[in-house]
Amino acid sequence: MQITERFTLAIHTMLCIAYFSDKIKVTSTFIAQSTNSNPVVIRRILGQLKEAELIEVKAGVGGAYIKKDLKDTTLFDIFTAVDAVGNDFFNFHSNPNCQCPIGKNIHSILDEHLTKVQLAMNEEMKKTNLQELLSETKEFF
Amino acid sequence: MQITERFTLAIHTMLCIAYFSDKIKVTSTFIAQSTNSNPVVIRRILGQLKEAELIEVKAGVGGAYIKKDLKDTTLFDIFTAVDAVGNDFFNFHSNPNCQCPIGKNIHSILDEHLTKVQLAMNEEMKKTNLQELLSETKEFF
DNA sequence: TTTGTTGTAACTATTGACATTACAACGAAG
DNA sequence: CTTCGTTGTAATGTCAATAGTTACAACAAA
Numbered sequence: 490m491q492i493t494e495r496f497t498l499a500i501h502t503m504l505c506i507a508y509f510s511d512k513i514k515v516t517s518t519f520i521a522q523s524t525n526s527n528p529v530v531i532r533r534i535l536g537q538l539k540e541a542e543l544i545e546v547k548a549g550v551g552g553a554y555i556k557k558d559l560k561d562t563t564l565f566d567i568f569t570a571v572d573a574v575g576n577d578f579f580n581f582h583s584n585p586n587c588q589c590p591i592g593k594n595i596h597s598i599l600d601e602h603l604t605k606v607q608l609a610m611n612e613e614m615k616k617t618n619l620q621e622l623l624s625e626t627k628e629f630f
Numbered sequence: 631m632q633i634t635e636r637f638t639l640a641i642h643t644m645l646c647i648a649y650f651s652d653k654i655k656v657t658s659t660f661i662a663q664s665t666n667s668n669p670v671v672i673r674r675i676l677g678q679l680k681e682a683e684l685i686e687v688k689a690g691v692g693g694a695y696i697k698k699d700l701k702d703t704t705l706f707d708i709f710t711a712v713d714a715v716g717n718d719f720f721n722f723h724s725n726p727n728c729q730c731p732i733g734k735n736i737h738s739i740l741d742e743h744l745t746k747v748q749l750a751m752n753e754e755m756k757k758t759n760l761q762e763l764l765s766e767t768k769e770f771f
Numbered sequence: 772t773t774t775g776t777t778g779t780a781a782c783t784a785t786t787g788a789c790a791t792t793a794c795a796a797c798g799a800a801g
Numbered sequence: 802c803t804t805c806g807t808t809g810t811a812a813t814g815t816c817a818a819t820a821g822t823t824a825c826a827a828c829a830a831a
Binding site for chain 1: 631632633634635637638639641642645646649663664665666667705715718719720721722723724725726727730731732733735736739740743744746747749750751753754755757758763766767768
């Protein structure tokens with residue numbers, strides 16, 4: 490089990506837009522070259538980021554633009570946009586046996602603990618925003 | 631994207647063993663009935679839990695037994711045992727373009743942040759042990 | 772009208788999870 | 802030493818999700 494590469498692709502995409510969009514027109518083809526991916530794959534991700542209102546995409550003329558202050562978009566926002574799992578991050582086995590004292594209660598007992606795990610992950614992702622990532626990237630120039 | 635149901639199956643399996651193994655012989659067939667799963671699937675999970683030294687399994691005669699104090703096995707141990715994720719939780723897109731200032735640095739920059747996310751999740755899982763889960767289950771009887 | 776782009780559908784390949792059948796190896800009980 | 806229930810594991814099938822690709826209509830501006 491792994492988080493799909495859509496996630497790191499989407500982060501890369503956001504950083505490209507943040508860094509380049511005041512210099513050149515950032516198209517799906519351009520991003521595909523930077524990420525070593527495919528324009529259609531990128532366009533699908535752009536669609537999800539747009540849906541989440543993190544970016545704007547100019548139809549026809551082309552080009553993507555950041556919609557919010559860089560500080561206000563975190564890894565969690567991007568994760569939610571492209572890899573939405575809602576509350577079902579942990580995939581529960583279905584229909585445990587109600588006759589069994591364990592099977593009867595496992596779901597309700599476990600839910601509380603697993604939700605906390607997912608929340609911990611979410612909170613950690615919220616700690617990193619695009620502003621931060623972009624300036625870290627620039628340190629390397 | 632979801633965590634495999636092997637994980638909750640394995641937790642259920644551990645709880646079954648913890649609860650029943652002093653009363654009856656806990657076989658893969660028995661666990662399969664409690665979890666509403668398949669004996670072979672359970673045996674594979676038992677193999678992984680045994681590999682991680684969380685349980686003992688009696689070949690031939692049959693039956694599984696807890697190997698450590700219940701307090702000393704956490705959700706994280708089980709998670710690791712069943713390989714719910716490999717080494718890299720986040721699946722990085724490969725060969726980003728080194729000519730691009732973003733592509734050149736993305737991997738090293740992101741790694742630090744993503745590792746923290748994974749660690750946060752791990753730490754939260756370590757907070758829950760089998761002892762706790764078992765007594766919570768018993769409260770419902 | 773032309774051009775470059777987006778948005779999307781359709782198709783394929785690949786991978787991984789899970790279910791199931793089958794059977795050799797094992798250990799104990801008779 | 803045979804029988805029985807069980808484990809361990811290989812082989813196979815099914816299904817869903819990811820991701821790569823081709824193709825093309827819709828779009829906006831020059």
